[in-house]
Amino acid sequence: MMIMRMCGYRKAAMSISHCNGEGFRKAFMAGASWLNENKEILNQLNVFPVPDGDTGLNMSLTLLSATDKLESMTDASLKEILETVARETLMNARGCSGVIFSQVIAGFTELSYINDKFTCFDIARGLKLGTEKAYKAVTKPTEGTILTVVKESSDEAIKFARNNNNILKMLEVVLKRAKESLDKTPEMLPILAQAGVVDSGAQGFVYMLEGILAFVKGDNLKTSYNLDPDLTHNKVPQNLEYRYCTEFLLTDSEEDIPFIRKKMTAFGDDLIVIGSRNMIRIHIHTNKPEKVLAMAHLHGKPIQIKIDDMQKQHRHIINKAKEEFNTDRNISIIATAPGGGIKAIMISLGTNTVLVGDKIRNPSVSELIDAIENASNNNIILFPNDKNIIPAVNQASEITDKNVKIIPTENISQGITALLAFKLNSDTDENLKNMNEAKGYVKHGEITQANRDAQYGEVVVQKNDIIGLYDGSVRVSEKNYSDAFLQLIKYMIQDDEDEVITIYYGENINSAEAKDIADAVASEFLEQDIELHYGGQFYCSYIISLE
Amino acid sequence: MRIITDSTCDLPRKLVEEYDIIIVPLTVILGSKSYRDYYDLSPNEFYRMLNETEDFPSTSQPSVDDFLRVYKEIGKDESILSLHISMDMSATPQSAWLASQQLPDIQIDVIDSRTTSVGLGLIVLEAAKAAKNGADDRTIIKLVERLISEVKVYFSVDSLDHLLKGGRIGKAQALAGTMLKIKPLLSIEDGLVTPVEKIRGSRKLLRRMREIVIRDSTENKTVKGAFVWGQNEKPVEGLSRHLSESLNFEEIYRNNLGNVITSHAGPTAFAIGYFCEK
Known part of the structure; x- marks a missing residue:
């Protein structure tokens, strides 16, 4: 928590009806100092026009050199001080808000008759002229930003100054209006509402006013905001006036x-x-x-x-409560997955709807049809991800009126690799071609415990042995998991194109066990990268993808 | 004509001096300290600092005053071409433009290159070479226009964190949040970071980069390219060697990434920029 302390000479410098050079100098420095103390908050609020989190820094740097110069100008006239502030802020203006702020200050220098002191009306006029300059300086005046707040504040100041000449009172009504205006910025600029913030540049202007008023009143200010730094991520507007x-x-x-x-x-x-x-x-x-x-x-x-x-681009909001996960495109991707962990991975790769079978059965035709009908787009790409689900998928696609394209992925390894080949900026035909091709570049293995004695070709299996399958056929049978892993992977690897081994562990395996297996695999296969994920599948202990 | 650019061009100092290019530095802020790109802090020193801190760096564009000083120093006797990082990534061109508007007596063209780093570097270098050979202003501007549409930049990073946190991820936002480890193959398309492919494995990534350059090359024409990298030069070495073996490839330069680009792409980034000779 930071506290700004004000000294006691304000009364001499800034009387109720006039403000001299010394008063303006101290008030400006107080405002700048309060803004500077809150620059982190401004950085976090920054979502517009580019969410790069630097508004606080930019505004603070815009003011820095002016306050440095003011530090020593104790005996300067009001005119000299205004000129110094205007020149320094213009020369050091950074970012949109910085440029706008410098123009507001420049407005005061247009009051050519000013020499030694301000009245209420002078301040109001300076603010008004500054507002006009600010609107002209930016080629893109956007309402709901610092521009709006500056404009409404100057209107309020003019209104007040017509009938009164009490600077303290004026600052109070102007600050009140500025804060109301600030609160309205999310209504005016939808991107702010989406991110749940007010405009950062406008907030900077309000800090400046707050700092000045606190100086005049002799109050101490404390920072009270506690923003979530993740607040502004991934949130962009949807309803756009211009598309x-x-x-x-x-x-x-x-x-x-x-x-x-x-x-x-x-x-x-x-x-x-x-x-x-x-x-x-x-x-x-x-x-x-x-x-x-x-x-x-x-x-x-x-x-x-x-x-x-922009309507397509900006549908970025990840709404986990909904069954369908929105992404930026006019195609819905529907897939099945053998477990909850794999479902999460598929969604992170851009799948809209993932159906998960349970212990005893795969997703049914009617569940597939429901998913197709509920999808937000008419164009659907469907990944069965299991040889046994392909017939159900074919049937569902024949019943629906929607345009369904099936990538006949026979296992989840193919499904994930094909999904990775999907490109937002490619057209559907090219995507289908790439995905169909990509599914051939991955090898799929499974490791599980045998529930009876059997013989598969050369491989003799006893009940409770750990068996390894590659391409649907049993290739190895061992007494423990790590041996089965090493033998099966050796069988699967052909050349140095096989460089990533991904292991998905099932519902019946705990994570410590899985970690030990992954370490054993990593120490044996030094040329490959090993990745371990929770798959959550019921039907086998481990799935291995090699690509 | 005098060529001015900003420090995101990542050009080697030797070429900058040889072709009288003037570089206006952006500023990198790490922790509570700020450093002018290249001037105050060497790239290797910066990578070391990044590895030792949890902080993410941020950057700040040059001020209007920074540009005013440089433009005024050159003065009225020479025209100026001020070529900069994409406006969609930095407000640097805005500072340059505001400064140019205050100097009506000096002929200044401020151009947004729609790219940065090795892409900007190649365009600046070609413009400076033409200027040194005595080409007239119009010819140089035409050349720059052509290169802006022809220079390609492909790059990759081990993690998208820096691009995300610095707000420069552009259209590659679509790749963020992926639970599998992918090697993103990225490009700069009209001023923005754009995802090209999601690749599993570094050998496949380099193979795809090679394939793309070969696909873009026209028969018998030389492909002129340059490389930049952060901490790890190895992928660049492999890529350069393979390209020289498979096509008419001329490596114009290679250089460490500067601190501003490293701040936004991370120290694991590496990139190739290239264009096909006419």
Whole structure:
């Protein structure tokens, strides 16, 4: 917990109706110091425009050099102080919020008549002019950010200053309005609501105001937030006003940037137009990308055209309560798995629905049909992952009206390898081809305990022996698990293309046992990487995939 | 024409000096300290520090002032081409652009390369070579435009953690959360990290990288390539050797990853950048 301490000279410097240079200097430093103390929180709030967690750092660095300079300017006039702050924040502005903040400060320097002190109305006007500058400076003014909060704060300040001249009171009403505005940012910017946060830059501005007000009142402030750092991960918006993110580079244009910006404004929002005359980069969110490009063609040559469907891209939310796991695509993948551990692995690899059989039976045709009918897409890819389930899968696909493609995976090793070959940006035919091909690149083995005496070709098995199967046939029979593992893997390995051994242990095996087996395998097969996972299958003790 | 870039280009110092390239450093922050990329901290020192700490590094773009100083130093006598890391990965081009807007008397073209690291490095190097050979501004800009669309970058990392935590994972977000250990084969496509394939095993990964470069090469034309890597040069050595054996491959340079790229990709990253000679 951090506490900011304020000293006692505020009353002399900032009387109720006026603020001189010294008052502004101290108040600014107090605001900057409070913002700096809270920069970690700002970093964590940062999800927009790029969730890279650096807003706090950027804002704090934007202010740092100004406060350094102010430290020694004890006898400076208000005008000198304003000029110093405006210059230093502009030169050191970092990040969107930093740039916007520097423009707000720059607004105060536009009050050319100011020399030695501020009244309420001057402060309100400075804030208003700063707001206008900020909106002009960014090519993409987005509401629900620091811009909105600054604008509403300046409106409130103007309203107050028309009839009053009490700086303390004004700061109180402005801060109240700023906080209300801050609380509304998630409503205005859906990405914030999805992440459950307020806008980080706007919060930074509120900290600045809080720090200033606390200075004027002589209060101590304490940080009270305790944010979950994982709060903002994996959460992106779904309902978008504009569906297509369209970006391109306009070359060979005779027009300048303001002209192009004007032409593009009507087509959507989040418009960014930057660059130089022979290379203008345009970014816009729009519902009519073809019209945007047609317009661009009239004024130059658009190259590096990129159009993304954000509605598809942004369905990222992992909702574990739902039976179907959403991913970014128009195909649903349905699979069966022999156990709960393998189901979790398949979902982590992008499967939407995984059916798990129980001890005595595999998923039925009607369960498969239910899964197909409940899938959110009409295009389905189905992995049986078991030779014995292929007939049921075929039957289910014939009954449903949906477009079902089956990858005839005969075991779970094939299923997982085929799933890994699925690519988001490939079309269905190419994916089907790649997945069908990939399933041939993995070898599947099983290890389990024999429940009766038997003979398979050359291999003689006694009840309770540990047997190893490769490709469905019994190949080894040993008295203990580790011998069975070593013999079976030796039988399966052919060349150095076989470089990863994955072991999935079943429901009847405890994890310590499985760990010992994996260690024994690792010390024998030095050329291969060994991975051990809980598979949870009932029908055998261990599954081995070799690829 | 003078070529300016940022420190994410990961070009070897020898080439930077030979072709009079000016590099504006980004800053790396680890723990409570910040270091200018390449200037304050060598890559090897940085890898060592990363291995000894639980902290994840972060980075910060150069300020507008940093660019103003560099642009002003060059002055009006020479035109400037300021070529930078993708705007979708860093606000560096924004700082450069804001600075250029404040200097209307100097001819400055700020270009977003839509790539970074070895991709940016190759484009910058070709532009600087052309400038040194006396090519005019328009020719250099045309060359840069062509290379932006032709230079390819493929890379891999042992873990996606750094890309995730630094917020630069781009479209490879789709690979995060995978419970099996995969070797992600990644590329930079129009400014963003993009997943190419999920591969099991490092030998298969190198084989796929090789196959992709060979697929992209046109018959008899030289493929010009460069490599960067963090702690482990071994995959780069294998890849370079195999490519030289199987096609007309010219290795232009290889270099350690700089601290900014390492901060976001992690010390296990390695990459190849290349383009086909016309």
